Amino acid sequence: MELGKTTTMNMITGFIESTKGSIEINGYNISKKSKKAKREIGYMPETTPLYNELTPKEFVTYMAELKGISRKVKKEEVQKVLKEVNIEEVQNKLIRNLSRGYKQRVSLAGALIGNPKVLILDEPTVGLDPKQVIQIRNLIKSLGKDHTIILSSHILSEISQICEKVIIINKGNLVAIDTPENLEKTVKEEHSLLVTVEDPEGKINDVVKGINNVQEIKLIKELSDGTKQYSLISKNDTDIRKEIFEVFAKSGITIFELKRSETTLEEAFIDLIDKQKPEKENEKEKIKQEKSKDKPKQEKKENKSSKKQKGGDK
Numbered sequence: 001m002e003l004g005k006t007t008t009m010n011m012i013t014g015f016i017e018s019t020k021g022s023i024e025i026n027g028y029n030i031s032k033k034s035k036k037a038k039r040e041i042g043y044m045p046e047t048t049p050l051y052n053e054l055t056p057k058e059f060v061t062y063m064a065e066l067k068g069i070s071r072k073v074k075k076e077e078v079q080k081v082l083k084e085v086n087i088e089e090v091q092n093k094l095i096r097n098l099s100r101g102y103k104q105r106v107s108l109a110g111a112l113i114g115n116p117k118v119l120i121l122d123e124p125t126v127g128l129d130p131k132q133v134i135q136i137r138n139l140i141k142s143l144g145k146d147h148t149i150i151l152s153s154h155i156l157s158e159i160s161q162i163c164e165k166v167i168i169i170n171k172g173n174l175v176a177i178d179t180p181e182n183l184e185k186t187v188k189e190e191h192s193l194l195v196t197v198e199d200p201e202g203k204i205n206d207v208v209k210g211i212n213n214v215q216e217i218k219l220i221k222e223l224s225d226g227t228k229q230y231s232l233i234s235k236n237d238t239d240i241r242k243e244i245f246e247v248f249a250k251s252g253i254t255i256f257e258l259k260r261s262e263t264t265l266e267e268a269f270i271d272l273i274d275k276q277k278p279e280k281e282n283e284k285e286k287i288k289q290e291k292s293k294d295k296p297k298q299e300k301k302e303n304k305s306s307k308k309q310k311g312g313d314k
Contacts, residue, residue, distance in 0.1 A: 005152040005169060006046065009122050012150070013043045026117050039067070042111035042147075046122040048103055052096035056087050056106045059095060060113055067114040077113060085109045085139060101132030108139070119149045125158060137162055156265040160184075166265070168272060175272050183268040193232045194220070195244065196257040204230065207251045213238045227256050 010016040012023055014030045014037065023030040028037035051059055060078050069077055082088050085105045090098060095106060104124060111119060124140065125133045140149060140162055153159055159166055160180040168175040168183075176183060197204060208217045213234050220229040234240050241258060248255055 004172070006122055008169065009043075009120055009150070009152060013041055013120060014038055039114070040117045042114070042116035042119045044107050044111040044119070044121045044124060046126060048107035050095050050103060050106060050110075052094065054095055055092050056095060056098075056102075056109065057082065057091040059106060060109045063110040064113045069114055077115075081109045081112045084112060084143075099132075100127050101129070101135065104128065104132070104136060105139075108136075112143070117148060119143060119147045121149060121151045123153055124151065125153070125155070133158075156269055160265040168269060170273050170276060173276070175276055180265050183272075184265060186268055186271065192261040193234075193241065193244070194229060194257070194259050194261045195232055195255060196223070196227050196229045197248065198227050198254040198256065201252065203251055204228075204248075204253055207247060207253065208232070211240065211243060211247055213240050213243070229257075231261060 007016065011018045012025070012030065014034050017031065025037040026040040028040065030037045051062075054062070057078065060081055061074065064074050064078055079088075082091050085108050087102060087105045087109060090102055095103065098106065108121070108124070111121070121140065125136050128136060137158065140151065143149060144162075151159070151163060164179065165177065166180055166183055167177050205217060208214050213236065214232055215235040216231075216233040218231045218233075220231055222228050232240070232244070244258065245255065
């Protein structure tokens with residue numbers, strides 16, 4: 001089985017049994033004490049499994065019954081959750097008539113009922129419009145104050161805005177576990193500036209050579225308005241922005257933008273995955289070499305056994 005994010009979540013929640021290792025939810029083994037472990041979990045799958053003929057209030061009440069919430073507090077708990085995810089105004093409408101954003105909230109309410117310690121959300125903003133995405137993100141942030149939230153998403157900018165820790169999985173292998181900030185630092189070039197300039201005479205490379213603290217200049221891209229963006233890397237931690245402004249102005253190079261370069265989580269992700277490829281190729285090559293070494297030994301054994309068999313026949 002190739003372990004991806006959804007498969008991992010299905011194992012954590014007990015939908016799929018793991019073939020190796022063990023999973024504990026708040027101290028309970030998901031295989032040995034599944035009922036106790038599952039009481040600690042609220043799960044919102046990628047495809048929201050809702051009953052369209054029910055209202056949000058009926059659906060959340062049904063989920064409360066499945067989770068064994070007592071009758072004494074059930075009504076109060078349902079109303080509390082409906083308020084928490086802000087769907088009180090549509091609680092009596094049929095789910096089939098709700099927008100995608102409201103359906104996501106109903107699914108989240110179903111996961112929240114019973115006040116689980118751990119919330120597992122698989123692609124919670126998929127298919128939402130920009131306004132709905134912002135609303136769901138803000139809701140997840142507020143829920144993070146009282147719950148441990150495990151969130152999966154292909155939108156890495158979303159992860160960097162919401163999450164405190166990131167786990168990157170590639171083809172079943174754990175690539176990295178760290179904060180978004182630390183992962184971004186792994187590919188960040190020290191003391192790097194991005195400068196966008198208008199340089200009609202093409203003098204920038206010669207001009208930069210006259211600036212002592214600049215170690216390297218690289219053309220990043222040419223823009224549609226005729227300007228060009230460059231990366232400038234300084235030799236040490238000296239701030240060269242003031243010198244850049246002064247030298248470029250004297251040389252007739254117009255600066256449109258000057259800023260410190262920022263690495264995104266997407267760039268960190270791509271860099272980590274690319275670094276893993278050579279390692280995988282080396283592992284495959286080692287396995288091939290070991291097999292090729294074992295092959296002559298196996299042939300010798302087969303030859304010896306065939307000779308013994310011939311001797312026995314005589």
